[in-house]
Amino acid sequence: MDTLLATIPYLGDWSLILAAIAGTAWGIMGGALPGISPSITMALLLPFTYVMDPSSAIVMLASTYVGAEYGGSVPAILINTPGTNSAAATVVDGYAMNKQGKAGLALGISLYSGFIGSMVGLVLLMALSGPLAKVALSFTPPAYFALGVLGLSVIATLAGDSMAKGLIAALFGLMIATVGTDPVSGANRFTFGNSDLLNGIEPVLVMVGLFALSELLAQAALTRDDQDRARSRPRIEFPDRKLARRLVKPQAIGSAVGAFEGVMPGAGGTIASFMAYNEARRWSAHKDEFGHGSPEGIAAPETANNTVAETAIVPLLSFGIPGSNSTAILLGGFLIHGLQPGPMLFQRSADVVHSLYAGLFISIIAMVILGILILPVCVWMVNRPRAYLNAFILALVMSGVYTIHEGLTDVGMLLIAGAAGFLMRVLRFPFLPTVLGLVLGYLIESNFRRALVLSGDDYSIFVGDWISIVLLGLAALFILGSFAARTLNFIRGRRSDRVPV
């Protein structure tokens, strides 16, 4: 309550309002450009904040983060490519809705869910920083490993028709994640003497290749008269009351998962949005719609990753520990102004903390207003004739991926990923397990081996504390449950109508 009262006066501060709006606008743009991650968007802005006063600088950077996490969903829905890693789960149902001519509604749902997620996250950040920080502290390497395994168990439902092919796709992702410097010994793995590969392959470039580029390659065979999608009206539609009521459950799941994952350093928005997607599907009354344009399939991941954008600030403020690249840049913003985030920040620079809260609130409002203003233009743009649109998308993704390291190696790898994605389409392998393996591979391997180093190769460390036991137990339950469902379906002969080759 005191926090709230102390925050309110800052809501009228014009320099904060301007910083928040500018940061949010910049963030939405960066997030919407495929290949430009939230952290790159923030890093590009960082030099401009050096000359600002500390509060405005921090607010501007944090608003950029909020905007970028939301912005990622726009290309996910409109051009089948996640603008940020954490929008990957939104692609499936978002793009499907777009193809059905419901782009305006899909964008409306994502904006509305982004608003809900951000607000829940902000309330948690302001009210429960202390308890949430304790959650972050209680996670040891075996618990992180268990969390990664729980994330991977989502594959059981994302695998599609063939479990074997889904697992193969996931292994491809896990393999890509092993490229780079070994997390324990520092040895080079699969770098082939190329120093551009030392830091690993950026997940976002693989995603852009798998989703966007492979879609362009598949569309290359369509002629001018082929209609594979319905046009959407260039206006944004918010869900009506009935739909809004239906979205409450996925949004509740999304914000719960997001709040939990956000506070843990290293977990992040991508895992949160996949897990939220999976849980929303599990508890949904309309399971069959998932994957074919379900509004819930947009609401859950978009609520989750926007909640993460707020709660990820908890470990930064409480310990001075950045949990992701984006919050590391935010930490940089604090340090450049001589502020040290951590336990003492609340006492020494309470004004900065309270203006940050106020700024975040303003940026959430700005996000909604900016979304309503720009989205119709974006829908109009994707309504252009296919030849023109696809030429522009190709140019856009190749430019965007170039900016990751300002080098051509990434663009070359994008083309390889695109070709691989196209082959996976032809051979009917699902993409989502690959993305999941890619995102989780490093987390799982590094913490698995770290835990074994800690315990001296005693495997009982993995069931040594209750967090790990609960998480691993849930993962086992999900996997067994999914196998049981598949077997039941098989026995009941539901699969007999499908060609079994």
Add this chain to the structure above:
Amino acid sequence: MTRRTLVAAGLTLAALCPFVTVAGAQDYPVKTITLVTHSSPGAGGDIFLRDLSRFLGPALGANVVVENISGGSGATAVARVANSRPDGSVFYGTTPTFIYTTLLSEPEFGYDSLDPLVNVFFDPEVLYTAATGPFQSLEDVMTKAREGRGQWGAANPASLERQSLEMLKSVSGVNAAVVSHDGGGDMMINVLNGTLDMGVGEIQELKGQLEAGEIRLLAALTADRIPGYDDLPTVREAGYDVAVRKFRGIAAPKGLPPEVVAAWEAAIPRVLEDPEFKAIYEPDSLQPAFLDDEEYSQFIDGFAADTRSFLIETGVIQ
């Protein structure tokens, strides 16, 4: 990453600097000096260069801007500088990372394709533990490792920090697991929650927790005690012959004109004496350690030779 925007920011910062150019500075051959770092914005190496650039500009008589080039564990940034014209316009901010990456990954351009120009600071490494934990001194931690099994943390898999712990382990002959992490923050969590007995880090990155009384310093990994932390014994005093020097300096493309070398050798000691700069670096416990072109080249060669023999002994490289 964004040269143009950084130039703009650098110019503004230079204009904000409250003191005026010193005599002799006008001789510098180029207008804009770019300091390249592999650190991301806001990381230790980046902040060091940004703070330095504000004071170097007036001292050298040129605009000094910082450019972040990420990727390749620093190899990309080194390659960029090594391929630049040696006219005094592009420099690289050195840390031990560029030696480790060169030795471990053998990229096309390594530390030996640059000319180490001047050293600026030594950044002291310290051992620390959770304030709520059972360990009061380094000896407590060592006793646990001697009698049972120790669990120590280093921020990165192949780094000076990891090397210092491996050295401590080998001179003392204790049984300890050295766990590497994905950076200092990740490790801090595991120290705070008691998973690790102790961690190793730089004072600058520990400051927040230190001031809040969440962590306790155990010993310094420096040759002498750290000014400002006079009560903190060194690891050597505790009876283990381990001391490391994390350096922060400047390297240049090979073949720099002598007048540029001279300008830098004159500017760095003067900048280090500047009271305003002191007010920035002293609280971070950065130790001014100016080395001129010749001394620094010898220092880097010696450092690389030591690192190489450590890596060969442990079988990391051949």
Add this chain to the structure above:
Amino acid sequence: MITRNMVGGAVTIVIGAVYLYYAHQIRVSSLADSFGPRGLPLVYGWLTIFLGALVLGKSTVAVWRLDGEARATLAQEEWAGEGRSILRAAGLLLIATLYLLLLPHLGYPLSLVLLIGGVILYMGAARTWRVPVIALLGATMLWLIFVKLLGVDMPEGFLSTLLS
């Protein structure tokens, strides 16, 4: 006859084998843990080969079990139309690769015009005045966003050397 899953299984086995080959070349040092930098890559590699063989085997058995008529229909339908779509995709990939090769020499703005114009024509748009105009406008817009607004160091190519 060859099904998609047979090709998929075979490709998977090859990928797993190549990956395993390189996994065996990772250096193991004394800084490594007992599980080692090779540990999980070896597991991934073998699992991939096993699953690839499973997919290949299952599909082979399924085809073998089909009667003559069903097999003939399958042979006709399995790859219908895929040849053309693979060729068209390869063509688009070639354009993208050419862009990548020309980028360092021609510079970002000029390569972009060629890329956008080339893809518009390749995708079958009518050859009107619109194509060059849109290519030029699109390239200008992206150039403004990436170079001017975001300040990205895009390759400048021969134009910059001519101008300077």
